[in-house]
Amino acid sequence: MLETMDPHLEWPDIALRLGLTVIIGVLIGYDRSEQGKAAGMRTTLLVCLAASVAMIEVNLLLPTAGRPEHSFVLNDVMRLPLGVLTGVGFIGAGAIMRRDNIVVGITTAATLWLVTVIGLCIGGGQIGLGLAATGIGLLGLWGLKWVDSRLVHKNHAQLSIAFSRDLGEREILDTLDRANLPLLGRHLQFDNATGLSKMSLRVALRRREGETDMPEALRRLAENEAVRRLTWRMPDD
Numbered sequence: 001m002l003e004t005m006d007p008h009l010e011w012p013d014i015a016l017r018l019g020l021t022v023i024i025g026v027l028i029g030y031d032r033s034e035q036g037k038a039a040g041m042r043t044t045l046l047v048c049l050a051a052s053v054a055m056i057e058v059n060l061l062l063p064t065a066g067r068p069e070h071s072f073v074l075n076d077v078m079r080l081p082l083g084v085l086t087g088v089g090f091i092g093a094g095a096i097m098r099r100d101n102i103v104v105g106i107t108t109a110a111t112l113w114l115v116t117v118i119g120l121c122i123g124g125g126q127i128g129l130g131l132a133a134t135g136i137g138l139l140g141l142w143g144l145k146w147v148d149s150r151l152v153h154k155n156h157a158q159l160s161i162a163f164s165r166d167l168g169e170r171e172i173l174d175t176l177d178r179a180n181l182p183l184l185g186r187h188l189q190f191d192n193a194t195g196l197s198k199m200s201l202r203v204a205l206r207r208r209e210g211e212t213d214m215p216e217a218l219r220r221l222a223e224n225e226a227v228r229r230l231t232w233r234m235p236d237d
């Protein structure tokens with residue numbers, strides 16, 4: 001049977017919707033907090049709660065919708081949840097960051113968008129739909145993470161090396177070949193102040209989700225006396 005918003009909402013119904021909203025926001029936000037994301041459990045809970053309260057407010061305002069006789073003013077209460085969705089779009093955009101050629105935060109932004117829609121469902125009385133979306137969302141965040149961790153992914157990494165004249169550029173490129181790290185891009189410059197050459201490289205690699213360790217060949221290169229500094233950075237989501 002299709003659930004509809006009751007224009008005569010009572011406090012027990014409000015309490016049920018708010019309680020479910022809190023539980024759902026914490027459950028889904030736990031994954032982001034566990035991953036150490038800035039938009040973690042508290043942010044997810046607040047976004048979900050804001051969406052739910054907005055829809056509860058719409059529910060309470062339903063009797064005032066429409067246009068009274070002898071008035072040109074039209075009360076469209078559904079503009080409130082639409083405004084919430086627009087606002088969360090800005091929050092999600094703020095969660096996405098670009099570091100050189102690496103984009104991070106997409107999963108966090110999608111999670112915030114999901115809990116917003118779930119909050120709108122719960123707040124609007126669509127409890128079954130909201131719980132179903134929660135179950136599917138948790139499956140995607142937790143269940144598919146287990147599957148994803150066992151898949152080998154194509155990935156990119158950033159490598160920066162500062163080295164003296166005793167080490168040649170060719171030797172560095174040969175090391176990448178031995179480590180099976182195809183070169184995607186490089187930039188070389190010389191620092192007159194320090195007398196060091198600085199090379200920035202972007203390489204391709206295949207590894208499982210969460211593996212960020214530097215390849216052994218690069219570890220040995222970092223131990224070369226001519227290498228003053230070597231940094232290795234993997235993308236993070």
